[in-house]
Amino acid sequence: MHQTATGQRKIATLEYVHSMLGQLRMMAEKERCPMLAYYIEMAFIEAGEVVRSESASVQPRKK
Template structure:
């Protein structure tokens, strides 16, 4: 995967995380508790992936600078 591909993936996942947060709020406002819960789980998963991608990217950059 190229650096551009990783950047696009990260941007897409970050956008999805944001949109899922908004969808969760909408579901809560309509008292759709199960739907809000499932959306929250998806939001947390997207956030976890984003954090993992960012930490892998930072670790790779540190290794590159060290060599």
């Protein structure tokens, strides 16, 4: 149970980071900072991959 609660908290935190990166990317694009927007986009993509990976590892396995 503890592992699942800890995993769910981690996923929630990572989802928040992913969301914030998306917002930061839009802000950088709006201010015409293409290189900054690019780097934030790379972090956004990586955060999404980590969320998917963590979500898959926390899912209860079916018997």
